[in-house]
Amino acid sequence: xxxxxxxxxxxxxxxxxxxxxxxxMYVCGPTVYDYFHIGNARSFIMADIIRRYLExxxxxxxxxxxxxxxxxxxxxxxxxxxxxxxxxxxxxxxAFFEDINKLKIKPADIYPKATEHMNDITKLIEELEDKGFAxxxxxxxxxxxxxxxxxxxxxxxxxxDLESGARIEINEEKKNPLDFSLWKxxxxxxxxxxxxxxxxxxxxxxxxxxxxxxxxxxxxxIHAGGNDLIFPHHENEIAQSEAAxxxxxxxxxxxxxxxxxxxxxxxxxxxxxxxxxxxxxxxSPEAVRLSFAQTNYAGPLNFSEELLSSAEKGLxxxxxxxxxxxxxxxxxxxxxxxxEFDFARYEKNFEAAMDDDFNTPQAxxxxxxxxxxVNKAAAENASLHFEFYQSVKSFLGKTAxxxxxxxxxxxxxxxxxxxxxxxxxxxxxxxxxxAKIEKNFKLSDKIRxxxxxxxIILQDSKDRTTFKKNKP
RNA sequence: GGCGCUGUAGCCAAGCGGUCCAAGGCGAAGGUCUGCAAAACCUUUAUUCGUCGGUUCGAAUCCGACCGGCGCCUCCA
Numbered sequence: 101x102x103x104x105x106x107x108x109x110x111x112x113x114x115x116x117x118x119x120x121x122x123x124x125m126y127v128c129g130p131t132v133y134d135y136f137h138i139g140n141a142r143s144f145i146m147a148d149i150i151r152r153y154l155e156x157x158x159x160x161x162x163x164x165x166x167x168x169x170x171x172x173x174x175x176x177x178x179x180x181x182x183x184x185x186x187x188x189x190x191x192x193x194x195a196f197f198e199d200i201n202k203l204k205i206k207p208a209d210i211y212p213k214a215t216e217h218m219n220d221i222t223k224l225i226e227e228l229e230d231k232g233f234a235x236x237x238x239x240x241x242x243x244x245x246x247x248x249x250x251x252x253x254x255x256x257x258x259x260x261d262l263e264s265g266a267r268i269e270i271n272e273e274k275k276n277p278l279d280f281s282l283w284k285x286x287x288x289x290x291x292x293x294x295x296x297x298x299x300x301x302x303x304x305x306x307x308x309x310x311x312x313x314x315x316x317x318x319x320x321x322i323h324a325g326g327n328d329l330i331f332p333h334h335e336n337e338i339a340q341s342e343a344a345x346x347x348x349x350x351x352x353x354x355x356x357x358x359x360x361x362x363x364x365x366x367x368x369x370x371x372x373x374x375x376x377x378x379x380x381x382x383x384s385p386e387a388v389r390l391s392f393a394q395t396n397y398a399g400p401l402n403f404s405e406e407l408l409s410s411a412e413k414g415l416x417x418x419x420x421x422x423x424x425x426x427x428x429x430x431x432x433x434x435x436x437x438x439x440e441f442d443f444a445r446y447e448k449n450f451e452a453a454m455d456d457d458f459n460t461p462q463a464x465x466x467x468x469x470x471x472x473x474v475n476k477a478a479a480e481n482a483s484l485h486f487e488f489y490q491s492v493k494s495f496l497g498k499t500a501x502x503x504x505x506x507x508x509x510x511x512x513x514x515x516x517x518x519x520x521x522x523x524x525x526x527x528x529x530x531x532x533x534x535a536k537i538e539k540n541f542k543l544s545d546k547i548r549x550x551x552x553x554x555x556i557i558l559q560d561s562k563d564r565t566t567f568k569k570n571k572p
Numbered sequence: 573g574g575c576g577c578u579g580u581a582g583c584c585a586a587g588c589g590g591u592c593c594a595a596g597g598c599g600a601a602g603g604u605c606u607g608c609a610a611a612a613c614c615u616u617u618a619u620u621c622g623u624c625g626g627u628u629c630g631a632a633u634c635c636g637a638c639c640g641g642c643g644c645c646u647c648c649a
Contacts, residue, residue: 110576128649136649143649173647256575257645304647326649330576333648356649357577363641367648394597395585399578400642407584410598417597420611453586461586465596472613479605479613541607548609559610 102157102455104322105398107330107353108254112457115352117321122160124316125151126350128308128325128333129165129211132192133173137373138388138403139359139366141203143326145389145505146356146397146458148205150324152503153454164315165208166308167193169215170301175290185291189215199376203385204505210315214307221302221310222295224344225282233343237273239285239298245278248339254353255331280336282306305336309344312337318345324354357399366403379408386506387412393460393504414468418500418507421471423568424478425496426511428489436483443491446470450499460504467500525556529565532558 102115117123127147130136136144154161169189178185193213200207214221225241228234233247245251245259252258259278281303286292292299312320318341325334334353341349358365366373379388391411395401446466453462474492478484493509500507528547535544548558551567558567 107576130649131647140649171647252575255644258574260574327577328644328648331644332646358643358649360642365643365648390597391584402584404584406598410584413599414597417612424611459586461596465586468596475612476614536607539607545608557610560606561611 103457104352104354105457106351107355108350110256113352117159118319118351121158122162123154123322124162124320125154125164125322125324126308126312126316126320127163127165127208127323128329129167130192130196131168131171131173132189132196133171133177134192135195135375135377136199137366138376138379139326139373141199141376141379141388142359142392142401143324143356144200144205145203145392146460147324147354149389149393149460149504150322150354150397150458152206152505153458156454156498156503162210162316163206163208164210164212164312166311167196167211167213168304168307169193169213170291171304186215195377199380202380203376203388212311212315214302214311217307217311217314218293218302220314221306222283222293224310224313224340225302225306226296227344228282228340231343233339234282235275236297239283239300240273240281241283241297242274242279243282243336243339245276245280245339248343250342251278251339252335254335254338257331257335280305280332282340305333306340308333309337309340309349313341313345318347318349320350322352322354323350324356327355327357330355354397356397357401360400360402361404363402374403383408383412384415386415386508389504390415390464390506393464393506395461397458397460415506418467418471418496421474421492422496422507422509423566425489425493426509427566428484429486429493430511432486433483434485436485436488437481438485438488439477439481441473441477441488441491443495446495447498454503463499464504464506467496467504470495525551525567529558529567533565 103112104115105112127144130140151161151163170185174185174188178188181188197207225234228243229236229241232244234241234243283295283297283300283306284303285297286299286301290301292301312323323334323337330353338349360366361372364372376388387408388411391407392401394411446469449466450463453459453466456462477488496507497509501509528551532544532547535541535547551558555569556567557569558565
């Protein structure tokens with residue numbers, strides 16, 4: 101039984117999809133005005149792991165992630181760079197796809213863009229206005245927070261408390277300082293769309309209400325995003341959608357904790373951020389994923405180089421096992437024994453961990469325990485039956501590769517597609533073996549060291565020497 | 573001021589009433605194997621879970637107070 105911590109109820113709840121085995125899931129995507137940073141990456145990766153686990157549980161997930169391609173920040177950037185807002189958005193949409201691909205994030209089923217849903221957006225605003233939840237002031241349309249009685253139910257805020265807070269901007273046009281923009285009147289030079297209130301563009305929150313409804317229905321299962329979106333963004337989405345449809349908007353709200361640098365929030369506005377693409381130049385995407393998976397998705401995560409390099413080191417253990425497994429499967433040894441090994445127990449433990457609100461730290465601990473026990477069996481026995489390794493590969497494939505995305509089980513032992521290179525290496529290995537027999541260790545070590553310098557690692561085992569490409 | 577999160581070994585981090593005299597990763601120390609490496613395995617590394625009280629047969633886990641850290645309430649994942 102899968103349980104999920106629901107921000108709306110502030111407790112763990114059993115997950116019951118509306119229409120099993122289908123699960124409809126919406127994740128707030130990027131505003132495409134810059135490369136996304138490693139903090140954004142945490143949300144995207146953890147959402148990806150949640151999606152992958154739901155698929156592991158045989159749910160049919162419809163995964164939608166919006167791309168906000170009209171926005172103040174995009175307009176600002178376009179002015180700075182002296183480009184069309186549209187081309188800024190297009191450039192960073194392209195970069196977004198490159199980056200998520202690099203991070204091994206499975207693509208969503210649909211990536212709706214605000215600019216492609218203007219009719220849906222204006223229709224929703226019209227509906228809100230017609231029902232009395234919105235008001236038009238000279239081409240600017242605002243949501244009237246006082247009309248929605250449940251306002252604040254997600255973030256646990258009360259309208260009165262919010263009003264007494266000192267940090268709300270004063271806007272003469274608004275009836276209430278908490279009211280928010282649904283439609284912004286176009287200023288000269290800004291991109292605009294026509295509407296019954298005149299030319300303008302949508303406010304920040306409305307696109308998510310319009311697009312999630314269009315692609316996932318009026319009520320859907322899961323809505324996820326960063327912690328900071330709880331208020332006001334998600335609160336406002338609820339207000340818009342529930343006022344318009346008269347139905348519950350979302351059953352399960354999932355929020356991701358922040359990634360900090362030196363215990364301080366990393367954000368674009370503070371300027372202390374690393375882009376995901378820069379991080380992936382230095383560390384493998386699997387290490388990035390593991391370091392995120394090793395801490396609970398909801399809490400803060402203090403990001404550092406040590407975190408990544410310790411994940412990279414830990415991953416080595418898993419990669420070595422994967423390489424060994426592939427090697428053994430090639431040999432198809434039937435001579436070896438099939439040790440006593442409780443594969444089912446590991447699967448059960450993995451699922452129990454993930455079922456408990458996606459406890460990825462626990463789940464990865466299960467995988468490391470598994471790896472140790474397999475290695476132990478291999479160390480204690482001269483050889484193991486290849487069917488044992490088939491089960492090993494199957495377990496790692498389901499968990500580490502498919503769900504967490506921290507391991508690539510495709511055969512990495514050969515240098516890709518260059519057989520002459522491989523034959524040359526085999527030749528050197530043979531020469532080195534001969535040198536070793538003659539006790540010419542100076543030569544044999546020289547071969548090993550020289551190959552290491554060009555990124556080829558030799559490892560001696562009892563009866564043969566294997567090589568592998570050194571991964572950055 | 574309101575709302576929420578958080579304090580566990582050198583570092584990161586699970587556990588949230590007994591099966592925990594506390595997982596897993598990194599690091600460190602010793603050992604096995606090896607010509608030497610590497611890999612792998614074994615052992616050691618928290619008498620203790622921010623502090624002080626309380627509840628309980630039993631608490632890292634529940635309650636209270638106190639001391640720290642962080643986030644949201646303004647664009648932000």
